[in-house]
Amino acid sequence: MIFIDSNVPMYLVGVAHPNKDRAVGAQRERFITDVEVYQGIPHRYTAIRRPDAIDAAFDSLHGIADDALAFGMAEIRSARVLLSSVGRLSARNALHVAVMQKAGASRILSFDDGFDAVPGIERLK
Numbered sequence: 001m002i003f004i005d006s007n008v009p010m011y012l013v014g015v016a017h018p019n020k021d022r023a024v025g026a027q028r029e030r031f032i033t034d035v036e037v038y039q040g041i042p043h044r045y046t047a048i049r050r051p052d053a054i055d056a057a058f059d060s061l062h063g064i065a066d067d068a069l070a071f072g073m074a075e076i077r078s079a080r081v082l083l084s085s086v087g088r089l090s091a092r093n094a095l096h097v098a099v100m101q102k103a104g105a106s107r108i109l110s111f112d113d114g115f116d117a118v119p120g121i122e123r124l125k
Helices: 007-013 018-024 035-047 051-064 073-085 091-103 113-117
Strands: 002-004 031-034 067-069 107-109 122-124
Touching: 002 091, 007 035, 007 051, 031 035, 031 051, 031 091, 035 051, 035 067, 035 091, 067 091, 073 091, 091 113, 113 122
Parallel strands: 002 031, 002 107, 031 067, 107 122
Antiparallel strands: none
């Protein structure tokens, strides 16, 4: 099981970039994501004034992810612990890791090297 970060569908629908080919070439098995990844897509595209790209990125993520997991207080608390114990980890990424851990996923497809600092998490790039 592999967690998909929001930057993967964004590279898939974006302009030519080396990460685009790497995202397309990912091995196929069960892919999961979380609701925060879905929130991150319109957040980013709105910030860069590209709301026209939101639907394409959503469609791309829909085509990849087998499931989008929700989170609750347990994951929020776990993310808080991760933030205090793992350097270089953003609050958003800590929440992704907490969701991954609850789901039993130890691999993430992401181009964000902040995940490299988390023990037990393998970033596929």
